[in-house]
Amino acid sequence: MAHSTASSSAPAHLQHHFVDSDQQFESSKMGMWIFLVTEILFFGGLFAAYIVYRAWYPDLYVQASTQLDTFWGAVNTAVLIGSSLTVAMAIRSAQLNQIKGLIINLYITIGLAFTFMVIKYFEYVHKFEKGIFPGQYYTYEGIAHEKANIFFSIYYMMTGLHGLHVIIGIGLMIWLLVKAKKGAFSAEYYTPVEITGLYWHLVDVIWIFLFPLLYLID
Amino acid sequence: MSGHHISSAKFLWGIGFALFVLTFITVAVTWMHIPAPWNVVVAIGLAAIKATIVAAFFMNLYWDSKYNLMLLVMSFVFFFLMIGITLLDTLFRNDPVPAF
Structure with missing residues (x-):
């Protein structure tokens, strides 16, 4: 660790408590992975609720999931996978110092994230019009199961928390876009x-599980 | 250091294409009406394959420090522990139907 001249030649982004850029990068990334672990366990609680109730009421899930439109669920899966691809391309652009490519890929990602939320919005509104609300507010008569509201409580909690993550992701992408336009990123510092890419891919992975578990039961 | 693997654009598009194909297969297998519980096994299996591809090649764990992979694996270990211990209760209740 012969970095006696580090202070004179250190790049602007390097914080003083790191030996070099690589160490700073690896530390940030590891910190993000630890955050993602807490995210997995956060959603894990809801997956646990899903599994417990599915074991108790298997017929409920088969009946209630008929209210979910597989086509739009599949479209949203494709939209999120597409946005994961553009995030991966954005990181590649940054690594190659192609800032224009980074900005374009961030724009496409934000566009796809909005597309996801718009489709989700119409799915929710369609259910609200039928009286499919979570918990005690559930008034829909079309499912012959006394616990139908339970399925939709789980549905709204899981997709709602996921949707909140997509909205936060949009905010983070806009932040990246503003910084990228100011020239903050380069092959040396991205x-x-x-780490926003890691977050976005995790949001994609959670939807990859939510889609078959909620939409494709029958 | 291991953290700066740069994938080619062709490779990333290939991974994206593989994920689109697997999504189509996920939907297509439901048209075959596989009897329970195998429909769930197939659906979760396909989702797990897709998630593994995303983690390995989009989140770069394939080239990354093994420590980050360990973090991800441990999160799943503790998730399964939580599910397992919960089901040991809920699956074996004398009165399985709760008030809520």
């Missing part, structure tokens, strides 16, 4: 792009 840590925020990398």
Whole structure:
């Protein structure tokens, strides 16, 4: 660790408590992975609720999931996978110092994230019009199961928390876009792009599980 | 360091294409009406394959420090522990139907 001249030659993004850029990058990334672990366990609680109730009321899930439109669920899966691809391309652009490519890929990602939320909005509104609300507010008569509201409580909690993550992701992408336009990122420093990318891919992975578990039961 | 793997654009598009194909297969297998519980096994299996592809090649765990992979694996270990212990209760209740 012969970095006696580090202070004179250190890049602007390097914080003084790191030996070099690589160590700073690896530390940030590891911190993000630890956050993602807490996210997995956060959603894990809801997956646990899903599994417990599915074991108790298997017929309920088969009946209630007929209210979910597989086509739009599949479209949203494709939209999120597409946005994961553009995030991966954005990181690649940053790594190659192609800032224009980074900005374009961030714009496409934000567009796809909005597309996801618009489709989700119409799915929710369609259910609200039928009286499919969570818990005690449930008034829909079309499912012959006394616990139908339970399925939709779980549905709204899981997709709602996921949707909140997509909205936060949009905010983070806009933040990256503003910084990228100011010239903050380069091949030497793109840590925020990398770790926001990790977050976005996790949001994609959670939807990859939610889609078959909620929409494709029958 | 291991953290700066740069994938080619062709490779990333290939991964994206594989995920689109697997999504189509996930939907297509439901048209075959596989009897329970195998429909759930197939659906979760396909989702797990897709998630593994995303984690390995989009989240770069394939080239990354093994420590980050361990973090992800441990999160799943503790998730399954939570599910397992919960089901040991809920699956074996004398009165399985709760008030809520």
